[in-house]
Amino acid sequence: xxxxxxxxxxxxxxQEKKIKTQEEIFREKVDHYEVxxxxxxxxxEQCLRWLVGQYADTSRVMFTTINQRNPKYGNxxxxxxxPNERAMMKRGFKNMYHDMPGYMEHRIRWQLIASFxxxxxxxxxxxxxxxxxxxxxxxxxxxxxxGWQGPILYDGEQEDWLW
Numbered sequence: 001x002x003x004x005x006x007x008x009x010x011x012x013x014x015q016e017k018k019i020k021t022q023e024e025i026f027r028e029k030v031d032h033y034e035v036x037x038x039x040x041x042x043x044x045e046q047c048l049r050w051l052v053g054q055y056a057d058t059s060r061v062m063f064t065t066i067n068q069r070n071p072k073y074g075n076x077x078x079x080x081x082x083p084n085e086r087a088m089m090k091r092g093f094k095n096m097y098h099d100m101p102g103y104m105e106h107r108i109r110w111q112l113i114a115s116f117x118x119x120x121x122x123x124x125x126x127x128x129x130x131x132x133x134x135x136x137x138x139x140x141x142x143x144x145x146x147g148w149q150g151p152i153l154y155d156g157e158q159e160d161w162l163w
Contacts, residue, residue: 023055026051026052026054026055027055029052029163030052030053030055030056030057030063032064033049033052033064033163034049034064034065034066034080035049035050035052035053035056035063035064035065035066036049036050036053036065036066036073036074036080037050037053037056037065037066037068038050038066038068038073038074040074041073041074041075041078042075042076043076043078043081046083046084047078047081047082047083047084048082048083048084048161048163049066049080049081049082051084053065066080082161082162082163083162084161085161085162086159086160086161086162087132087133087159087160087161087162088133088157088158088159089130089131089132089133089157089158089159089160090130090131090136090154090155090156090157091127091130091131091154091155091156091157091158092124092125092126092127092154092155092156093124093125093131093139093152093153093154093155094125094126094127094155095153095155096152096153096154097109098153099150100148100150104146104147104148107146108142108143108146108148111142111146112138112139112142115138115142116135116138127155127156130158130160131154132162136152139152140152
């Protein structure tokens with residue numbers, strides 16, 4: 001009975017959790033994301049930076065934006081283009097080292113820190129920062145290069161944009 005009560009409570013909590021709309025997410029992101037206001041860009045309808053910029057508060061004086069006058073931006077080969085696509089991100093890897101031999105764990109840990117930087121590594125490990133598919137591949141490559149053939153254990157996953 002105790003477990004069924006827990007499952008029932010968890011189901012209620014899950015139902016009460018409000019899922020944000022794309023508009024709500026973009027409105028929150030506009031304050032701390034490089035947005036784009038280049039309306040003549042041929043990629044704008046598929047670009048996260050332009051789409052998020054459409055939710056910018058018009059009463060604000062400043063935003064972090066793409067330089068409209070720079071010739072590298074606002075064309076078919078824009079270096080700042082971010083596709084409006086969602087990807088499966090992983091969250092945390094606190095248990096990844098559980099079954100690894102100590103010598104292997106040590107080498108892998110330090111190579112991951114060297115690859116991502118100390119702060120980003122620990123944010124990813126704790127689950128404070130989502131792990132992109134490219135970062136997941138880097139983790140896998142480093143583990144395989146050091147002889148680990150077991151699974152890469154992540155703490156969870158969620159779908160999100162590749163900001």
